[in-house]
Amino acid sequence: MTMPFLSIDWTLVVQLINTGILFLLLSKFLFKPVKAMIDSREAEVSKMYEDASAAKEQADRLQAEYAASISGAKEEANQIVKDAQKRAQMRSDEILTDAQTKASAMMTKAEEEIAREKKKAVNEIKDEISDLAVMIATKVVGKDLNTQDHEQLIQEFIDGAGDLSWKE
C-alpha cells in the first residue's frame, strides 16, 4: 500500500512532532553544550586578556610610584645633606665667633690687668720714692721736716717728675 504522491495527510502532523522532538534533542545534545563551551572559552579568554591588561596597568602604576618615591628619596637625601652642611657651617661659625669673642675678652681682661698692675706698681714706686725723698731730704737738711706739711709739696714735685719720666 502506498500513499498518494502529492497529498496533505496525517504525515504532516507526525512530521511536526518529529521536527519538534529533533529540535529539543539537538538543542540539548548539540547546540546548547557546544555554544556554552564556546561562550565559556570566549569568556575565559577575554577574562585572561582583561586580567593581563589589569596586571600591566598595576605594574606600570607601581613602577611610576617607585620612580617617584626614589626621586623623592634622592631629593630628601640631598636636602638632608644640605641641611647638615648648613648646620655644620653655622655651628663652626658660631664656635669661631665664640672663640674669637672669648679670646678678645680674655685679651681685654689681660690688658686691663696689666694696666692695673702697672698702675699699682707705679703708685708703689711713687710712694717709695716719696718716702725715699723725704728720708733723703731729712738726712740732707738735717732737720726734721714737718712730714705732714711738706709731703704734699714733695708729692706734687714727684708727680710732675714721674709724669715726665714715664712719658719718655
Next chain:
Amino acid sequence: MNITGPKVIFTIPVLGGIPISETVVNSWIVMAILVIGSMLLTRNLQKVPKGAQVLVEKVVETLYSFVESTMGKDKVFFAPYIGTLFLFSFFSNMLGLFGLRAPTADINTTACWAFIEFMLVQIFSIKRKGVIGRIKGLCDPPIVTPLNLISEFSTPVSMAFRHFGNIAAGLIITTLLYGALTGLTHMVFGANFQIPILAIGLPAVLSVYFDLFTAFMQAFIISMLTMVFTSMAMD
C-alpha cells in the same frame, strides 16, 4: 518501474488509523543519525578542542554567526531551530544517496516546515510589535494590504512546494534514468541480461547533483527563507 508515493510501513490504530509511511520512518532514521551523532560528538567537550570537537564547534559557531548576521543580534536565539531545520533537511535530502526515499520528497514534510515558518512569523511578530503593530505592518500602504495578506500564506506554500519539488524531481529523474538505462541494457544485451550494466556510472554523476548539491541548496534555501521572513516580520 513506476513512480508512486511513499509506502505505508504500518498504521497506528487510533483516530481511524494514522498511516506511518516511508517518509516518517526515514525521518526517524535521519533523527537517530543526527541525535546519536551529536551525542557522540559532544560527549566529552574540552576547553582546548581537539579532533572532531573542532569541526563541531566550527559548525555551531558558523550557524550562530550566520543567524546573527542574517536576523540580527536580538534574534540569535532562533539559531537552534534554524540549525535543526538545516540539518534535518540536508540529511533527509541526502538519504537518496543510500537508496532510501528522502523524507523531503513528501510534501507533508516540507509543508510541516513551512507551517512552522508561518507560525514563527505570526507568533514572534505579534510578540514583538503587538497585535495592533502587526496589523499596521500588514496595512502599511493600505493599498497593498490584500497583497500582503496573500503573501502571508503564499510564502509558506511556495517554500513547501519549492523544497518538495526539487527533491521529488530528483527522485523522479533518478528513477526514470535507472529505468531507461535498464531498458537500454535489455535492448543492447537482450532481455535475459539481468545486470543493468549501463546503469553504472551516469546515475552516480547525476546523483552528485541531485543528492548532494540540491540537498545542500534546498536545506540552505529553506533555512535562509525561514530566517529572512521571520526577522522581517519582527522588525
